[in-house]
Amino acid sequence: MSAPSSAAQQKLKNHIHHECLRAFKTAIPLMISFIPFGMMLGAQAKIKGMSLLELVLMCGINFAGGSEFVAIGLWQEVPPLLLIVCMTLLVNCRHILMGVTMIPICRRQPVRKMLLSFFLLCDETWALSLQDSYRRMGEGYREPFSYSYYITIAVSFYITWVITAVLGMLVGPLLGDLTQYGFDMAFPAVFIVLIKGMWNGWRRGITWACSLVVACIVHLIIPGAWYVIAGAMTGLLFVLCVPPRFFEVNRA
Amino acid sequence: MLDHLITQHALLTILGMGLVTYLTRISGYLLLRNKNYPRLTRVLEILPGCVMISLIAPIFVTGKLSDLIAVILTILTAMRFSFLVTLIVGVGSAGILRHLLPLLLH
Numbered sequence: 001m002s003a004p005s006s007a008a009q010q011k012l013k014n015h016i017h018h019e020c021l022r023a024f025k026t027a028i029p030l031m032i033s034f035i036p037f038g039m040m041l042g043a044q045a046k047i048k049g050m051s052l053l054e055l056v057l058m059c060g061i062n063f064a065g066g067s068e069f070v071a072i073g074l075w076q077e078v079p080p081l082l083l084i085v086c087m088t089l090l091v092n093c094r095h096i097l098m099g100v101t102m103i104p105i106c107r108r109q110p111v112r113k114m115l116l117s118f119f120l121l122c123d124e125t126w127a128l129s130l131q132d133s134y135r136r137m138g139e140g141y142r143e144p145f146s147y148s149y150y151i152t153i154a155v156s157f158y159i160t161w162v163i164t165a166v167l168g169m170l171v172g173p174l175l176g177d178l179t180q181y182g183f184d185m186a187f188p189a190v191f192i193v194l195i196k197g198m199w200n201g202w203r204r205g206i207t208w209a210c211s212l213v214v215a216c217i218v219h220l221i222i223p224g225a226w227y228v229i230a231g232a233m234t235g236l237l238f239v240l241c242v243p244p245r246f247f248e249v250n251r252a
Numbered sequence: 253m254l255d256h257l258i259t260q261h262a263l264l265t266i267l268g269m270g271l272v273t274y275l276t277r278i279s280g281y282l283l284l285r286n287k288n289y290p291r292l293t294r295v296l297e298i299l300p301g302c303v304m305i306s307l308i309a310p311i312f313v314t315g316k317l318s319d320l321i322a323v324i325l326t327i328l329t330a331m332r333f334s335f336l337v338t339l340i341v342g343v344g345s346a347g348i349l350r351h352l353l354p355l356l357l358h
Contacts (some may be wrong), residue, residue: 029339054256054266058303061270078261085268092276099280101300104293111285118277123307130300182347185322188308189342192323192330198301211302215309227288231306232299239295247294 016148020209023152026132030124030162033186038161041068042168048075055169059162064122065220066225067091089226097232100125105133106145117147120154127194141248203247318349318355 039061045055050072058068067088074084098121106114133144199205215231239247285291311323326342333341 023345029336033339033343051257052261055263057258057263058266058269061266062273064273067273071265079265079286080257081261081265081268084265085272088269089276090274092273094307095273095276096280097299097303099277099282100284100292101296101303102281103285104296110346114281115278118281119274121277123332127300127304139312180347180350182322182343182345182350184320185311185326185342185346186339188311189330189339190325190335191308192326192342193338195301195304196330200281204298204301207298208301208305212305212309212312215306216313219310220313228303228306231309232303235302235306236295239298240291246296247298252357 003204018151019146019148023149024156026128026233027153027156029186030128030190031156033183033190034157034160035164036183037065038164039067039168039172041072042165042170042180043172044072044167045075045165046172048072049077050169052077052166052169055165056162059165062088063120063158063161064088064092064095065161070225087224092226094228095121098123101130102126105130108143109147110144113147117151117154120151120158122157124155124190125150125154125157127191131197176225205234205239283328316350318353319346321353322346
């Protein structure tokens with residue numbers, strides 16, 4: 001009885017090992033792209049008079065880069081609690097949409113497990129995991145969501161984020177602005193590749209173009225993170241307003 | 253006791269941020285998990301791209317010619333080449349153009 005079950009266990013172990021390795025390899029370029037952002041965050045936190053413990057707790061408990069930059073921008077000796085929490089909500093509203101897009105993918109996963117793993121959901125983890133699930137769906141896997149893949153990417157980013165922020169606080173001010181070397185272009189580059197992967201004809205492209213134009217305009221005229229919400233909502237309205245057949249023509 | 257490491261007020265602010273962020277992470281999933289509208293499915297096929305492209309909108313409008321050229325080069329590379337090549341072209345072109353363009357234009 002134990003022999004076949006241990007063989008199955010071994011197989012499962014190999015599978016998980018394989019998924020983790022695959023995820024880690026995918027995550028490496030993005031982990032590198034985290035370095036300038038994390039270091040910038042740490043350096044700015046230092047300038048604002050944050051303590052190391054405060055920085056680590058913020059990165060570890062909140063773990064959402066955009067809102068942390070905003071919070072540090074508003075940070076004071078006695079931080080304006082309500083303002084910072086409201087800005088955090090605004091900047092991170094997009095997570096709500098990301099959570100919704102995860103629904104069709106993780107339908108077969110236990111709810112409690114997903115609720116726990118969503119603690120680590122960030123832009124990059126969401127995008128990579130979604131792309132991987134779409135690919136698996138296309139290849140006919142019964143379960144599109146690879147939990148090991150998701151969690152490996154998420155934990156890799158989490159550790160990288162906290163460590164680079166701490167490094168930034170310790171040595172950041174010595175290095176100056178790392179974006180002058182172009183590292184900040186890694187984030188758009190990754191998303192451009194992911195968007196290209198979801199391309200299936202100009203009909204979808206038009207929706208995305210509308211989102212981009214509105215997001216750009218809003219970014220130019222309204223400070224803060226409204227541009228993400230505005231761009232996403234534009235796409236949402238567009239999809240709801242055009243007849244369903246519009247998008248079905250290109251479906252293979 | 254830990255007052256010299258973190259003030260109570262700072263701790264509350266950070267916990268508040270963490271709570272709000274976690275709620276944004278789970279609420280979409282939690283609220284719509286059991287719904288099944290055909291329209292929702294259609295929206296869900298297109299929404300991820302809308303969110304992704306909106307996230308990167310700022311790079312298109314930094315007002316710097318170097319950033320605009322770099323992002324166009326990145327898009328062109330992405331159409332033909334792999335992820336890693338695109339990443340190298342994106343970061344490399346941004347880094348080089350930001351240093352070279354100001355020299356060329358003046």
